Amino acid sequence: MRTMFVAGNWKMNKTIAETRELLSALKAGLNDLQGVERVVCPPFVSLAAAHELLAGTNIGLGAQNMHWEEKGAFTGEVSSGMLKELCGYVILGHSERRTYFGETDETVNKKLLAAQKAGLIPIVCVGETLAQYEAGQTAEVVSSQTRAGLQGVSAEFASQIVVAYEPVWAIGTGKASSAENAQGVHAVIRQVLTELFGAETAQAIRILYGGSVTATNAAEFFSQPDIDGALVGGASLKVDDFVGIVSQSQIAKGE
Ligand code: PEP
Numbered sequence: 001m002r003t004m005f006v007a008g009n010w011k012m013n014k015t016i017a018e019t020r021e022l023l024s025a026l027k028a029g030l031n032d033l034q035g036v037e038r039v040v041c042p043p044f045v046s047l048a049a050a051h052e053l054l055a056g057t058n059i060g061l062g063a064q065n066m067h068w069e070e071k072g073a074f075t076g077e078v079s080s081g082m083l084k085e086l087c088g089y090v091i092l093g094h095s096e097r098r099t100y101f102g103e104t105d106e107t108v109n110k111k112l113l114a115a116q117k118a119g120l121i122p123i124v125c126v127g128e129t130l131a132q133y134e135a136g137q138t139a140e141v142v143s144s145q146t147r148a149g150l151q152g153v154s155a156e157f158a159s160q161i162v163v164a165y166e167p168v169w170a171i172g173t174g175k176a177s178s179a180e181n182a183q184g185v186h187a188v189i190r191q192v193l194t195e196l197f198g199a200e201t202a203q204a205i206r207i208l209y210g211g212s213v214t215a216t217n218a219a220e221f222f223s224q225p226d227i228d229g230a231l232v233g234g235a236s237l238k239v240d241d242f243v244g245i246v247s248q249s250q251i252a253k254g255e
Pocket residue numbers: 009166170171172173174210211212213231232233234235
């Protein structure tokens with residue numbers, strides 16, 4: 001049985017002061033909810049403050065990106081070792097990084113291998129564009145992103161990786177995928193993971209759905225057999241919405 005997992009991607013939102021405010025409210029709201037791994041991913045500059053505020057709580061901390069090199073002349077970048085002092089998770093290959101910052105399957109893979117070395121749990125994003133969806137290429141695109149992104153990863157580490165299926169057309173648009181469509185794509189991803197790492201490891205890997213998840217539609221996604229939680233953007237910035245989504249994931253698996 002996979003533990004449900006809900007992560008909030010704050011993107012480029014919230015100052016340090018606003019981070020403190022939001023986290024205080026989230027701590028109170030999430031305190032009584034058990035049985036769901038929950039993680040927040042604020043911007044880099046807020047990670048130190050968040051690390052202090054979340055110490056001793058059941059809320060994990062993640063970053064939204066990192067570089068694959070350990071150190072050196074990479075102006076503006078942040079390494080796995082720097083993150084490891086503050087957080088346990090890192091989002092890799094988010095579609096906004098692929099679209100606006102030239103992230104490729106190859107760089108995602110380099111980062112994933114760096115995360116493996118550092119002991120950071122990666123939340124690896126895959127997903128098709130609207131044009132690819134309309135052309136019926138979803139299975140092909142997510143399979144190839146998953147294979148290329150996870151190349152060279154050990155089966156032991158693979159079982160800890162979290163994969164997020166995020167159709168690009170559903171991110172920030174208010175137009176979520178249907179739960180049935182997402183389940184179908186998650187089954188494809190799990191099949192690829194089975195081919196890469198074997199059935200036992202593939203069954204242990206959490207696959208999240210992301211794309212306009214709200215407290216209202218979350219339950220439908222979480223009732224699907226291969227949907228193990230959500231990567232949440234916009235709704236993770238609102239306390240009631242994020243708490244609502246975590247709470248739905250708890251209910252969905254009968255906790
Ligand atoms: C995201 O950015 O990963 C995301 C899923 O955003 P939203 O929930 O706002 O669609």
